[in-house]
Amino acid sequence: MKRKEKKCNLCPRSQAKEDKDMAKKVLNCRDIDVNSDCKKKFSGYNEGEVLMKTIQHIMWDRKVEKITPELKDKIRSLIEDES
Ligand SMILES: [Zn+2]
Numbered sequence: 001m002k003r004k005e006k007k008c009n010l011c012p013r014s015q016a017k018e019d020k021d022m023a024k025k026v027l028n029c030r031d032i033d034v035n036s037d038c039k040k041k042f043s044g045y046n047e048g049e050v051l052m053k054t055i056q057h058i059m060w061d062r063k064v065e066k067i068t069p070e071l072k073d074k075i076r077s078l079i080e081d082e083s
Pocket of ligand 1: 029030038039040057061
């Protein structure tokens, strides 16, 4: 007996394109510290993602142990939309 394949109209295949429509957020490491010649650039689909990547970089690569709320605010303010 042949089984009829059930088609599911409820499973959207369009989920993946969601991200595409959003503007990317970017931040240049150099903007945080103008004295640094770091060429790293962080990007993400939202502020939180960029902030997280930036903090990780600062802590690991620049050996900053404590991320103060002030520094976080500064980083946040430097995040811009990718053009
Ligand atoms: Zn850097």
